[in-house]
Amino acid sequence: MFTPAIRTLRPPNLLRRNATSAYSAIRQISSSSIRCSAQDTSSKAQVYGFSRSASIDKSIRAKTLQNLKNRDDNKGNGKGRMEGAVGVITGETPLEELKTWLQLNHPNTKVTTFSGDCSSPQTVQSLINQVVQEEGKLDFFIANAGSFLRPVEEVGGGKFEELVRVNVMSAFLAIKYASQAMSLTSTDRGKDTRGGSIVLTSSIAGLKAKAGTLGYSASKAAINSLTQTAAYDLMGKGVRVNAVAPGLIETDMTKPLFLLAKAGGSYETMGSLNPLQREGLPSEVAHAALFLASNDSSYINGQVSPVDGGLSAGLPYNRSDI
Numbered sequence: 001m002f003t004p005a006i007r008t009l010r011p012p013n014l015l016r017r018n019a020t021s022a023y024s025a026i027r028q029i030s031s032s033s034i035r036c037s038a039q040d041t042s043s044k045a046q047v048y049g050f051s052r053s054a055s056i057d058k059s060i061r062a063k064t065l066q067n068l069k070n071r072d073d074n075k076g077n078g079k080g081r082m083e084g085a086v087g088v089i090t091g092e093t094p095l096e097e098l099k100t101w102l103q104l105n106h107p108n109t110k111v112t113t114f115s116g117d118c119s120s121p122q123t124v125q126s127l128i129n130q131v132v133q134e135e136g137k138l139d140f141f142i143a144n145a146g147s148f149l150r151p152v153e154e155v156g157g158g159k160f161e162e163l164v165r166v167n168v169m170s171a172f173l174a175i176k177y178a179s180q181a182m183s184l185t186s187t188d189r190g191k192d193t194r195g196g197s198i199v200l201t202s203s204i205a206g207l208k209a210k211a212g213t214l215g216y217s218a219s220k221a222a223i224n225s226l227t228q229t230a231a232y233d234l235m236g237k238g239v240r241v242n243a244v245a246p247g248l249i250e251t252d253m254t255k256p257l258f259l260l261a262k263a264g265g266s267y268e269t270m271g272s273l274n275p276l277q278r279e280g281l282p283s284e285v286a287h288a289a290l291f292l293a294s295n296d297s298s299y300i301n302g303q304v305s306p307v308d309g310g311l312s313a314g315l316p317y318n319r320s321d322i
Contacts, residue, residue: 118145118170121177128177136189138181140197140293143174152214160215167219168226171200175230179239195238199292200227202245202304204312211247211312220245224304231302240301242292247308248273249280274309 095113102111114130116123131138147166175198182196205212206220223243230241248271250258258279271278288307291297306312 118143119165119173121173124170124173125177128181132181132184136186137184137191138178138196139191140199141174141178141182142199142201142289142293143171143178144201144289145170146201147216155215163215163219164222167216168222171223171226174198174200175226175234175241179230179234179237179241182239183237193238196240197293197297198230198239198241199289200241200243201289202227202243204245204247204306204308207245207304207306207312227304228302240292240297242297242300242302243304244285244288244292245304245306245308245312246285247280247306247311249282249285249307251282271309274311275313276309278309280307280309 095115099111099113102109112134114127116127118124128138128141145166147163178196178198182198183194185191185194200223202223203212203216203220205217206222206224209217211217212220224245227241227243234241248254285307288305292300292305
């Protein structure tokens with residue numbers, strides 16, 4: 001259950017899968033989410049995403065742009081300038097509203113919006129083709145599409161098929177088309193060697209039982225396999241594939257669960273299930289995703305990283321057993 005922190009509305013059918021993802025193109029030293037060269041006085045970052053909610057998304061973008069700004073400001077040459085391009089596929093916020101928010105908070109940022117179905121090969125390919133055409137390269141892609149299902153007895157086959165399209169097909173397409181773009185070099189844009197980083201969004205529900213419903217957990221387990229298998233499938237191409245596996249994070253997608261817990265008086269016990277005894281923040285998932293997207297994690301590949309306060313270290317268990 002990954003959620004980005006951005007904005008909200010329900011665009012047409014095209015986007016009813018709520019999709020948002022982050023990718024970036026830059027030069028050659030890693031700041032928390034991109035590559036940029038120590039000699040460069042300007043950095044270009046693109047953030048694209050497939051997402052189910054609005055919380056982690058906004059965190060990813062804000063932190064990406066802030067990290068770039070900090071990198072430039074720390075060069076000490078007075079010429080630090082941040083340029084960014086942010087593309088969003090989302091089903092929760094009007095794209096113009098999102099664009100306005102980003103421009104207000106990051107006035108020197110170029111914002112590009114993109115609408116489409118994250119489980120459509122045509123959409124994902126068009127998105128990445130547009131990026132390469134306009135920016136010349138793709139350095140990282142964070143795929144964050146997600147959908148949730150009720151218990152198995154309440155779900156028909158059609159709903160499960162839809163879930164697989166949103167949760168699994170979107171990740172497969174991100175790997176397929178992003179890795180192709182990352183294999184391209186662009187000397188004039190500062191990318192002399194091929195490679196990049198793809199970050200998928202799993203869940204602790206895909207790691208162990210008792211953390212999610214049957215359909216959702218199965219789809220996230222598939223993401224884990226995609227992550228590990230893709231790392232080997234892309235061997236020799238310089239493309240890394242990793243995943244974050246969030247635990248209990250309060251986002252738009254999980255908000256009903258938290259509201260139910262508050263109404264039933266069990267809210268305080270939800271966070272106490274993990275060793276840190278609190279729920280996670282969208283920004284904490286964003287930090288992990290950006291670390292995996294950046295060169296700071298250059299020797300990490302094929303890994304699924306839980307962001308859950310330690311919950312998965314002890315699952316499954318019954319609280320009464322402790």
